[in-house]
Amino acid sequence: MxxxxxxxxxxxxxxxxxxxxxxxxxxxxxxxxxxxxxxxxxxxxxxxxxxxxxxxxxxxxxxxxxxxxxxxxxxxxxxxxxxxxxxxETIDIELVKEFMQKMFEMNIPTLAYTKVPAHAYWNKIDINVKSLKERNWVDKYDVEPIDVSTFNNYQDVIQFMIFVEEKEEAAMLEWFEKTDKNKVLNKMRSNVESTPIYEFINIExxxxxxxxxxxxxxxxxxxxxxxxxxxxxxxxxxxxxxxxxxxxxxxxxxxxxxxxxxxxxxxxxxxxxxxxxxxxxx
CATH class of the missing domain: 3.40.50.1000 (HAD superfamily/HAD-like)
Structure with missing residues (x-):
């Protein structure tokens, strides 16, 4: 060969x-x-x-x-x-608004990474993952806290990362499928400790x-x-x-x-x- x-x-x-x-x-x-x-x-x-x-x-x-x-x-x-x-490959801004609002309503900590290196919008819900807190993981990024109900100036979002408790995971996935988000976003699942972490990017x-x-x-x-x-x-x-x-x-x-x-x-x-x-x- x-x-x-x-x-x-x-x-x-x-x-x-x-x-x-x-x-x-x-x-x-x-x-x-x-x-x-x-x-x-x-x-x-x-x-x-x-x-x-x-x-x-x-x-x-x-x-x-x-x-x-x-x-x-x-x-x-x-x-x-x-x-x-x-x-x-960025994510449509209207989809970004909808996604960030829904995750806030479901009390799911969410970061929306932009193409600007290390920059992410944060919905201000605390990320309660012990090992990440011990390593000050979030401090590695330029995190911009936002009020999802009023913020509209999202720029070049390329990826969502959510930290969803297991008890909330089924409801999140049900919303994702029922609203056909699987047709516009690719999703990937991993775990840190017992917390499921999902990443979403443009379907393309x-x-x-x-x-x-x-x-x-x-x-x-x-x-x-x-x-x-x-x-x-x-x-x-x-x-x-x-x-x-x-x-x-x-x-x-x-x-x-x-x-x-x-x-x-x-x-x-x-x-x-x-x-x-x-x-x-x-």
Missing amino acids: KLTNIKLIATDLDGTILEHGKISNPFDLEMLKKVSEQGVHVAVVTGQGWSSGSVRAKMFDVDKHSDVSIFSNGSVISTVSKFEPTYC ASKGNGVLKLAELLNIKLDEILIFGDNMNDISMFEVVPNSVAMGNSVPAIKKIAKFETDTNLNGGVGKFIEKYVLKGE
Whole structure:
């Protein structure tokens, strides 16, 4: 199996080349640098916004080579060295108003992130997640408290993040489905402690669409792309890119849809795959 034609490697971060925010294996870094020096574009594809995602992309010297990556689950494509978006998929302002008002009525803490790095509107409902409070997580962002009943000046919102108690989750999902929000917003669910966290982005935005858009901008063909991922928010990439690689620590759904599988992130699975099939062409 030779993949020596690859011109773009797009990789997820956490669980793929990172572990709890740190480089999971130095061999990944070595191989990603080596393949970049040979002219292959390397980009990270992350759910994180530019402010935190670009810092992690720089850990792999993306800013020194291709200098472009995909952020906010595909909503933004920007250079890494500084915030210069070449693509941004925002959410309709009337939808933003409706969403923020409804979450306030349901007493659900909500952040509406904008394309401005680290900026978010907040509906002023306290985020009662112990570990986030202990880490002063919200303080990392430029949070703008608003009165949702009167505020109308939303600018370039790209993502909602809500912190919903389990007892409120069913009612929130019922409203989401009954009002056909699933036709205009993609949703992703995760957990911090016992608190479900949902992220919503424009239906047109996804990691998969982000990779296709980046390839178009770089004039790269579909079969010249190689992707790596491990979790459910990566699945849109696996649905559209033929050369897809699941990490050994991936969730079963990713392994099922992937064309290839490599070692775990802790064992340098990305680096091992690149060395064997992209650099050596075995």
